[in-house]
Amino acid sequence: MKFVLEAMAVRKVHFIEYFPIMFKTVHHLTHAAVLLAFVLPLQGNTTWAQSELWIMRGTWNTFPDSVPALRLESDSIWTGRNAAISRPADIPSSITVHNTDSLDHLCTLIADASESTLIPAGSSAIIEMPALPLGVHRLGLVDTIGDRLGAVSMVQAGLTELTADEADLFYWNLGDWNTESIWQIDAGDYTGEGESYMPNQFTINEQSYPATTEDPNGAIEVQLGDTCWIAIANHGLMDHVLHFHGFHVLIETSTHHPERIGWSKDTVPIKRGEGMTLRLIANLPGTYPVHNHNLIAVTNAGFYPGGMITHINVQP
Amino acid sequence: MKNLLILAILSLGIAGSSARAQQVPPQLFSGMDGYTFLPDGTPIPIWGYGWVADGYITLPGPLLSYEQGDFVQLNFSNPSPESHTIHLHGLDVDQANDGVPSTSFLLVTGDETTYEFTAAHSGTFLYHCHVTTTLHLTMGMYGMVLVTRPDMTLYEEGPAYSEDIPLLFSDLAIETNLDPVGSYPFHDIRPDVFMVNGVSGDQLEASDRIVHFEPGQPLALRLGSVAYSLIRCIFPEELNAVCYMSDGRPVPNAFAPDTLDIFPGERFTVLIEPDADWDGHLPCEFWSLADGTLEGTESIHIRDAALEVPNISWDQQNGFPNPANHHIQWSGSKQLTVTVFDARGNFVTTERLEDGVLDVRNWPNGVYIATFPNGSASRFIVTE
Numbered sequence: 252m253k254f255v256l257e258a259m260a261v262r263k264v265h266f267i268e269y270f271p272i273m274f275k276t277v278h279h280l281t282h283a284a285v286l287l288a289f290v291l292p293l294q295g296n297t298t299w300a301q302s303e304l305w306i307m308r309g310t311w312n313t314f315p316d317s318v319p320a321l322r323l324e325s326d327s328i329w330t331g332r333n334a335a336i337s338r339p340a341d342i343p344s345s346i347t348v349h350n351t352d353s354l355d356h357l358c359t360l361i362a363d364a365s366e367s368t369l370i371p372a373g374s375s376a377i378i379e380m381p382a383l384p385l386g387v388h389r390l391g392l393v394d395t396i397g398d399r400l401g402a403v404s405m406v407q408a409g410l411t412e413l414t415a416d417e418a419d420l421f422y423w424n425l426g427d428w429n430t431e432s433i434w435q436i437d438a439g440d441y442t443g444e445g446e447s448y449m450p451n452q453f454t455i456n457e458q459s460y461p462a463t464t465e466d467p468n469g470a471i472e473v474q475l476g477d478t479c480w481i482a483i484a485n486h487g488l489m490d491h492v493l494h495f496h497g498f499h500v501l502i503e504t505s506t507h508h509p510e511r512i513g514w515s516k517d518t519v520p521i522k523r524g525e526g527m528t529l530r531l532i533a534n535l536p537g538t539y540p541v542h543n544h545n546l547i548a549v550t551n552a553g554f555y556p557g558g559m560i561t562h563i564n565v566q567p
Numbered sequence: 568m569k570n571l572l573i574l575a576i577l578s579l580g581i582a583g584s585s586a587r588a589q590q591v592p593p594q595l596f597s598g599m600d601g602y603t604f605l606p607d608g609t610p611i612p613i614w615g616y617g618w619v620a621d622g623y624i625t626l627p628g629p630l631l632s633y634e635q636g637d638f639v640q641l642n643f644s645n646p647s648p649e650s651h652t653i654h655l656h657g658l659d660v661d662q663a664n665d666g667v668p669s670t671s672f673l674l675v676t677g678d679e680t681t682y683e684f685t686a687a688h689s690g691t692f693l694y695h696c697h698v699t700t701t702l703h704l705t706m707g708m709y710g711m712v713l714v715t716r717p718d719m720t721l722y723e724e725g726p727a728y729s730e731d732i733p734l735l736f737s738d739l740a741i742e743t744n745l746d747p748v749g750s751y752p753f754h755d756i757r758p759d760v761f762m763v764n765g766v767s768g769d770q771l772e773a774s775d776r777i778v779h780f781e782p783g784q785p786l787a788l789r790l791g792s793v794a795y796s797l798i799r800c801i802f803p804e805e806l807n808a809v810c811y812m813s814d815g816r817p818v819p820n821a822f823a824p825d826t827l828d829i830f831p832g833e834r835f836t837v838l839i840e841p842d843a844d845w846d847g848h849l850p851c852e853f854w855s856l857a858d859g860t861l862e863g864t865e866s867i868h869i870r871d872a873a874l875e876v877p878n879i880s881w882d883q884q885n886g887f888p889n890p891a892n893h894h895i896q897w898s899g900s901k902q903l904t905v906t907v908f909d910a911r912g913n914f915v916t917t918e919r920l921e922d923g924v925l926d927v928r929n930w931p932n933g934v935y936i937a938t939f940p941n942g943s944a945s946r947f948i949v950t951e
Contacts, residue, residue: 448858451754489856490797492830494656496665499816515816517657518832537662538670544832545856546701546753546795553752555701562670 301325301336306350306358306370306392306402313452313459314551318433321352321402322457323391332457333391333404335422335468335482340385340409349375356397360406361389361524362506383408386504387422387482387526398486399436401426401457405484410528413503419479421471425521425559427487427548428452444488453487453548453558460542460551460560471541471563473533481529485521491548492520495531497539497563504528518544536567594619594642595629597651597674597696597708602914603739605760606768608904608940610917611744613707614696616653619644623912626765627735628710631694633686635716644679649698651708653682656693656832657815658712660684666697673698686714689722690815691789691834693735701753705743709793711735714815721787721836722817726809728838729784734867736792736829737762738853758795761853761863772868773942779872782843790827791834796853796862798829805842806849806869812836831856839869846870886925886937890948897923903939910934 309329311320325334327349338344348358350370359367360380370376378390383406391403404424414420427450435441452459456469464470473479480503485491499515502508507525521527542549543559551557599614601624616628633639645651650673654666664682665671674680696708711733720727738758743750750756761767766776780786788808792798802808802824811821813835827835848866855862886895897903903923907915910933918925925937930949938944 445858449755450857451752490830492832494832496654496667497659497662499659499814510820510822511818513819514813516814516833517659518814518830518834520828520830520833535659535661537665539662539665540667540670544830546704546831547756547857550701550753553754555699555753 301334301346303347303349304334304336304404306348306352306356306397308352308400311401311457313430314554314557316430316552318430319400319437320433320457321356321392321397321400323348323402323404327351332466332468333402333424335405335407335424336390337407337411338380338383338409339412341382343382344380346378346380346390347375348378354396355394356392356402357394358392358397359390361391361393361403362526367393380406384504385409385413386506386528387484388506389484389486389524389526391486395441396436399428399441400433401428401486403484403486405482405526407482410480410482414480419473419477420482421479422468422482423455423484423561424457425483425485425487425491426452426454426457427489427491428454430552448488450487450489450547451550451552453491453543453550455559455561459558460549460556463559463561466561470561471531471533473563473565475533475536475565475567477533477565479531479533481531483521483525483527483529485523485525487523489545489548490520490522491559492518492544493541493559494518494544495539495541495563497535497537497565498531498533500529500531502527503530531563533563533565536565538565539563594644595631595653596624596644597647598624599647599649599706600624600914601626601707602906602917603707603765604770604904604906604917604940605741606766606770606940608917608919610906611739611741611760613739613744614647614703614747615707616694616710621912623908623914624707626707626762627737628694628708630710630733631712633712633714635686635689635714637686637714639682639684639686641682641684642679643674643682645674645676648676650675651696651698651703653694654697655682655684655712656695657690657834658684658686658692658714666694668698688815689714689716690812691733691791691836692815693791693793693832693834695793701756702743702747702750704793705739705750705756705758706747707739707744709735709737711789711791713789721811721838725817726785726811726838728787729781731787731789732778733764733789734791735764736790736794736798736851736853736865737765738794738796738863756795758853758862761794761796761865763851763865763867767863767865770940770942771865775942777868777870779870780839780841780845781872783840785838785840788837788839789834790829790837792829792831794831794853795856796831797856799852799854800827800829800837801825801850801852802827802837802839803847803849805845805847806839807841808837808839810835810837841869841871844871844874846874885945886947890950891927892950893928894924894926895947896925897937897945906938908936908938910936 357367507522602610603626615624617624652666692712696703
């Protein structure tokens with residue numbers, strides 16, 4: 252088994268063609284997971300790697316609509332939220348992606364979109380990732396359905412090494428959505444957004460306010476005096492801009508604003524497709540909102556407050 | 568006698584703190600009964616902030632100016648029919664003073680409060696209402712905060728400059744302002760008026776809106792935005808612009824911007840030292856964040872102060888007869904929009920005048936101020 256997987260990686264053959272049947276149905280997934288749990292430790296990367304992701308289909312229950320959704324789950328269990336994965340900086344690595352959906356999908360490290368990997372329905376593939384510089388890099392599906400139904404996540408390169416405590420590393424996958432378009436995409440009659448794009452949902456880690464404040468990865472819960480890091484990836488069709496109450500944050504890495512590394516800001520634009528890392532020193536006790544300062548992005552289906560709002564809670 | 572003594576003690580207290588004049592509360596209030604005027608003179612209802620002493624609200628709200636290091640006590644009252652707050656955007660105030668209803672407090676109708684904070688950093692900041700923010704901010708409840716240094720440097724060991732030029736970008740959706748209650752859902756609000764310091768188009772050519780410079784004397788453009796759009800400022804080379812600060816902090820790498828993008832809530836401080844005799848415009852584009860379309864361009868006129876001011880027709884300034892007891896007429900215009908305030912600054916009326924005639928029958932006696940869309944104004948008296 253080990254030999255087979257490594258050989259495929261070297262040859263850039265991305266399909267695990269050898270047991271596609273097992274992935275065909277959800278019924279067989281448990282079986283497959285048990286098999287992979289046996290196989291994957293042999294690959295090596297065991298200490299830092301989330302070595303697998305599952306493309307899963309489910310329902311995003313949002314107000315006032317419930318829409319079809321795709322996610323890159325950390326396990327073969329539907330949570331409705333994309334997993335973020337960690338890798339050391341500057342070392343090539345890989346990730347195995349299992350496609351449990353009934354459609355084929357194209358997956359890639361989005362910053363390195365030269366080569367995307369087809370993962371047929373019910374099959375799996377290994378995505379090879381080059382050495383990534385310190386920071387946040389988008390990873391996910393690049394076929395229209397995979398992208399706009401939300402199977403998009405991030406690779407945090409070298410960030411766990413920055414933090415003394417993993418609990419001080421938070422992440423925000425940003426998204427903007429038009430739920431009507433999601434239905435069109437799902438029905439296969441989507442013609443693109445263009446100049447009439449009018450998103451009605453705005454999310455952090457695939458949730459909108461107030462659910463965002465209950466998200467252990469997104470809502471910042473720290474002690475007074477702590478330093479924490481926030482990994483941000485903008486997966487939306489728009490630029491977004493986050494305003495921090497109570498604090499200025501330091502821009503540590505940025506894929507689209509490298510000239511701003513080292514800037515101290517309270518209002519931080521994150522361009523469409525950008526990955527960014529912020530450092531925050533929790534020097535003020537209390538609860539403070541962080542929110543998009545585009546006033547339509549703090550609504551759910553047009554109602555305030557909602558959308559891209561979370562909070563920072565600093566315990567004295 | 569006792570009262571006099573208390574008064575004396577109070578006076579001493581005030582005198583003692585007068586060195587830091589900002590502490591003596593110039594009181595801010597919130598109102599929901601103001602107007603702003605489009606370049607064609609159409610009045611649009613606004614909500615906003617004003618000085619209590621003035622008695623009226625403005626778009627944007629009054630500029631709040633402090634000195635770095637000031638302990639600020641900002642007194643705020645709310646006589647308007649709905650609850651409001653002041654969020655001090657970028658000043659990193661504590662939770663109690665943050666102006667967010669769910670984590671701080673609401674100021675209900677008829678109530679009064681004092682926001683307290685230390686202006687620790689120099690720079691450009693904002694303030695706005697954080698109650699149903701999308702609506703209240705769109706309606707006009709925002710302004711700029713400047714924290715400056717007495718030595719006229721931008722920050723410690725930063726560059727020196729001669730004058731602050733606050734330039735606050737914003738926009739409004741006429742339909743929303745005409746019918747705030749019916750403005751849901753908010754995500755389809757599309758602004759149709761794009762503003763710099765609350766005015767747009769020809770209004771920016773009014774003499775008091777033009778930015779004047781003296782060669783060799785750098786001006787600090789205090790750029791900030793509360794618009795829906797992305798603002799893109801396109802700096803002509805002759806301005807010799809250098810960006811030194813963003814969001815109330817020096818940037819580690821000052822840079823000369825060709826264009827500068829300002830997202831909602833962001834601020835930049837840009838020093839300009841234009842070439843002598845320069846007379847031109849700084850174009851500022853408003854781009855939709857949703858779909859990337861160019862929605863409007865507003866231009867800031869910048870001119871060497873030594874240049875001769877072009878002749879402006881002042882015809883419509885002087886009305887006659889004055890004093891008036893029946894009507895007052897401004898010549899020089901067939902169709903004329905006038906906005907009248909009383910001597911205390913309270914809004915009286917906005918009217919489109921036929922042949923420049925305003926009917927003042929049955930008006931209370933007193934002094935009135937007439938203002939016109941081109942920025943000019945005149946006083947007149949109504950008698951019996």
